[in-house]
Amino acid sequence: MGGLVMKVKKMVSLSSALVLSSSLVLTACGSKDNASSGGDGGKTAAPTDISISVISYADEFIDETNSLWQEFEKKTNTKLKINWISATTFEDKINVLLASGNLPDLTFVEDITAAPVGPQIRNMIKQGAFWDLTPFLKDYPNLTSPEMKETIEKSKIDGKNYTIPRYYPSYGGGVFPILRKDWLDKLGLKMPETVDEFYNTLKAFKEKDPDGNGKADTIGYAASPAYMGFMYNVFNDTQGVWKLRDGQLHSILTEDASKDAMLWIKKAYDDGLFPADFAILNFSQINDAFQSGKAGGGGYAMNNAFSRLAPIQKVDPKADLMPITSLTGPKGNKYTPSGSPFYGHYLIPKKVSEDKVKKILAFMDYGYSKEGNKLARYGIPGVHYNEENGNIVATEQAKKDKVMTNLMDSIFHEINEYSAVAAAGMPADFYARQKQIVDERKKVKVAKPDEGLISEAYNKYYSEIKKKADDMRTKVIVGKASLEEYDKFIADLKADPNMQLITKEINEAYQASLKK
Numbered sequence: 001m002g003g004l005v006m007k008v009k010k011m012v013s014l015s016s017a018l019v020l021s022s023s024l025v026l027t028a029c030g031s032k033d034n035a036s037s038g039g040d041g042g043k044t045a046a047p048t049d050i051s052i053s054v055i056s057y058a059d060e061f062i063d064e065t066n067s068l069w070q071e072f073e074k075k076t077n078t079k080l081k082i083n084w085i086s087a088t089t090f091e092d093k094i095n096v097l098l099a100s101g102n103l104p105d106l107t108f109v110e111d112i113t114a115a116p117v118g119p120q121i122r123n124m125i126k127q128g129a130f131w132d133l134t135p136f137l138k139d140y141p142n143l144t145s146p147e148m149k150e151t152i153e154k155s156k157i158d159g160k161n162y163t164i165p166r167y168y169p170s171y172g173g174g175v176f177p178i179l180r181k182d183w184l185d186k187l188g189l190k191m192p193e194t195v196d197e198f199y200n201t202l203k204a205f206k207e208k209d210p211d212g213n214g215k216a217d218t219i220g221y222a223a224s225p226a227y228m229g230f231m232y233n234v235f236n237d238t239q240g241v242w243k244l245r246d247g248q249l250h251s252i253l254t255e256d257a258s259k260d261a262m263l264w265i266k267k268a269y270d271d272g273l274f275p276a277d278f279a280i281l282n283f284s285q286i287n288d289a290f291q292s293g294k295a296g297g298g299g300y301a302m303n304n305a306f307s308r309l310a311p312i313q314k315v316d317p318k319a320d321l322m323p324i325t326s327l328t329g330p331k332g333n334k335y336t337p338s339g340s341p342f343y344g345h346y347l348i349p350k351k352v353s354e355d356k357v358k359k360i361l362a363f364m365d366y367g368y369s370k371e372g373n374k375l376a377r378y379g380i381p382g383v384h385y386n387e388e389n390g391n392i393v394a395t396e397q398a399k400k401d402k403v404m405t406n407l408m409d410s411i412f413h414e415i416n417e418y419s420a421v422a423a424a425g426m427p428a429d430f431y432a433r434q435k436q437i438v439d440e441r442k443k444v445k446v447a448k449p450d451e452g453l454i455s456e457a458y459n460k461y462y463s464e465i466k467k468k469a470d471d472m473r474t475k476v477i478v479g480k481a482s483l484e485e486y487d488k489f490i491a492d493l494k495a496d497p498n499m500q501l502i503t504k505e506i507n508e509a510y511q512a513s514l515k516k
Contacts (some may be wrong), residue, residue, distance in 0.1 A: 047079040048359045051104035053097060055344065056084040058405035059287075067401050068379050068408055075372070076363045084407065088283040091117070098124075103349045105360055110344050112163065113452075119459035121347070125162050130347045131357055134161045139358075140365040147415045148368065151341045154452070163345035164364050167413045171441045172302045172420030172434075174337030175230055177221070179297040180312075181322040183210035194328040195234060195264060202273045205296030211316065220273030222289035222298040224281040225474045228265050230299065234327050234335040235261035239448035241466075242506065249449055249507050253469045254494050259486070260330065266477045279478050293319065302421040302437065306430060307404065322433070323421075325440045336444040340451065343413070367412030377414045377422070379403035394425035453513060455505035461498040469493065 061084040062069055073080055083104065085093050094109060098120060112121045124130060137144055137152070144152060148167060155165035177198070184191060184201070187208055192198040202220030204210070211218055233239060235257040242249040243257075252258050269278060275289050290298035291308055293315030300308065305321040312319040326336040346364070348357055366372040378385045384398040398404055404425050413419060421434035472489045475481035493499055 045077065047073065047077050048356065048363075049079045049081065050106065050360055050363055051081040051083070052106040052108070052411065053083040053085060053094075053104050054106075054108040054410050055087055055090045055110065056407060056410045057087045058084070058402070058407050058410075060402060060405070062402050062407050067383065067397075068375070068403055071375065071380050072367075072372075072408060075375070076366050078359075078363055082411075084410070086284075103351075105352050105356070106164075106346045106348060106364075108166070108344055108346055112157065112345055113454065114459070114462075116463050119456075122157065122459075125157060128350060130162050130349055131352070132160050132162055133164065133348070133357075133361070136358060136361055137161055140361050142365045142368040142372075143361065145368070145415075154340055155342055155345060163347050164361070165342035166344045166346065166411075167368070167415050167419075168339075168341065168343035169417045169420050169438075170338050170341055171336075172418065172438050173343065174301060174339060175227055175299040176302075176337050177230075177297050177324045177327075178300050178302070178305050178308075178321050179324060180205070180210070180295075181320040182316070182318050183296055184322075186210055186212070191322065191324060193326070195231070195330065198324075198327060199264065199268060199273075202268060202296060203271060206271075206273055210296065211293070217294060219275055219289060219295040220268070220297075222286050222295040223274055224278060224286060225265070225470065225477065227286060227299045230335075230337065231261045231265060232258050233337075233446075234329045235264070237329060237331060237333045237335065237446065239338060239446050240450055241462075242450040244447065244449040249503070249510050251499070251503060253466065254490050254499075257330075259490075262473050262476060262486075265473075269477050270479075279474050302434060303423045305421075305434065306423045306426045323437055325437050326444045333446075334444045335446055336441045338441070338444075338446065339448070364412065368415060373412060373414050373416075376408040376412050377419075391428045392425075398425065449510065450506060453506055453509040455502055455509060457498065457501040457505045462502055465493070465496070465499060465502075 064070070064073075064080070069080065069082070072078070081104070090110070094107075094117060097103065097107070098117070109117050109121055111118050121130075142148070143164065151165050151167050152161060155161065155163055157163075179191070179201070181191075183205055187204050187210055189201055189204060192201045206218055206220040207216075209216070209218070232252055236243050236252045236255055237257075238244070238252065241252055243252050243255055244250075268274060275281060275295075277285070281289070286298060287308075289295050291311035293312045298304075298308075302323045305323050309319060309321050312321070326334040328334050348360060352360070367376060378392050378394075379398050379401065381387070383395065384401060384403045385392050385394050387393070394404060404423065414422070416422070418431075418435050418438055421438055422431060426434075469489075472481060472486060476483065476486050
């Protein structure tokens with residue numbers, strides 16, 4: 001979560017962001033009605049037009065002809081124009097959108113801290129390009145409910161709410177292995193708990209004919225270098241990109257443990273446990289490999305254990321997917337991904353009138369009501385699902401209307417500590433297993449020592465530094481660079497003035513945070 005998409009090779013320049021921030025001037029727009037957080041709308045007023053851009057992990061996108069889309073319009077008295085942006089191309093397209101100066105009423109961004117987009121957004125906020133929503137939020141009970149309190153508080157910038165954070169539970173998300181449990185069972189293997197067991201499991205998936213067709217045509221794990229990034233955290237016993245050691249924060253780019261993680265990935269690559277095009281696969285290609293029925297696992301948030309299952313079951317009806325709870329690294333410490341209580345932010349540009357800001361907030365408030373949350377997650381009761389013995393049972397119409405891909409849930413995530421592991425149509429026993437894994441993950445506490453820390457040097461230089469480090473790692477993994485070349489690269493990186501400035505600033509921010 002956060003995620004979860006490939007990094008792009010280009011960044012929009014800071015000057016583009018500043019040009020944009022000066023161009024987003026206040027204009028009078030919006031209609032006279034008010035979307036209701038209670039869902040009844042203004043029956044006599046004209047609907048409020050709301051344009052939205054948001055990330056989506058679906059393979060197909062719905063439009064205004066979809067019944068669920070129309071139901072949201074009806075409940076909130078709005079006319080929606082939604083631009084679904086594929087996760088594969090999101091960062092590239094959001095940069096183009098920011099540079100264009102033609103932002104929708106609600107613009108979703110994944111991160112307002114890290115480069116490349118974060119620094120641009122923060123500069124735009126300083127320039128007055130987006131609304132400060134702090135004075136308005138008190139009037140929207142669902143956005144400020146006890147369940148959203150931590151989400152709203154932790155998403156503040158300099159003590160103010162410039163964004164509407166998208167709720168996401170702290171556990172259950174993040175890129176982490178999901179494995180073919182039916183293959184484990186067939187080969188007599190247990191769910192791996194250590195990095196060594198994980199390696200041996202993937203090797204068995206490749207070599208022991210788990211699909212039983214008598215051919216050597218299976219893949220251990222569907223991934224690219226970016227989607228093996230969790231291994232660097234496992235080996236470093238930390239969340240994020242910084243490691244607390246001896247009272248100081250150190251970049252995991254330069255840690256010895258990261259070299260060990262890289263060598264683990266290289267060994268797996270050398271043994272053919274990844275797809276042949278491992279070095280260059282994008283998100284959709286990884287999905288294709290995973291859903292082909294020929295891969296033993298892939299890295300996803302936990303809900304994908306069910307949402308990715310249907311394509312695999314078309315190949316093998318007995319297929320079953322199960323997330324790994326945690327992995328124990330070389331030092332004996334358990335790791336599982338966890339994060340902030342939100343994933344992504346919505347911003348409202350200043351070109352939107354104050355009257356319309358309130359209508360947009362009412363729309364979002366409805367989405368975070370119990371009714372709106374349930375509608376976004378499961379669709380229209382009696383149409384897309386029925387409740388049987390307290391369980392949600394999806395209908396065939398849910399499949400036709402693509403409710404199961406959770407597109408509307410991309411806008412408002414369900415407020416539920418288990419929402420990252422659920423999906424429409426998930427059987428009760430499957431959901432119970434998912435919840436049990438989350439409960440076990442909650443017992444694994446791995447700190448993210450740089451959470452909330454800001455460094456201008458980091459925002460300015462880190463993205464390019466990390467790209468170079470990622471490129472070097474990939475070259476070593478696929479045999480295009482030697483370990484001697486890698487060691488020299490790391491030595492040069494430690495001596496790099498920009499890297500040293502980043503480390504200095506982030507440690508100053510860390511020490512300052514300890515005094516608060």
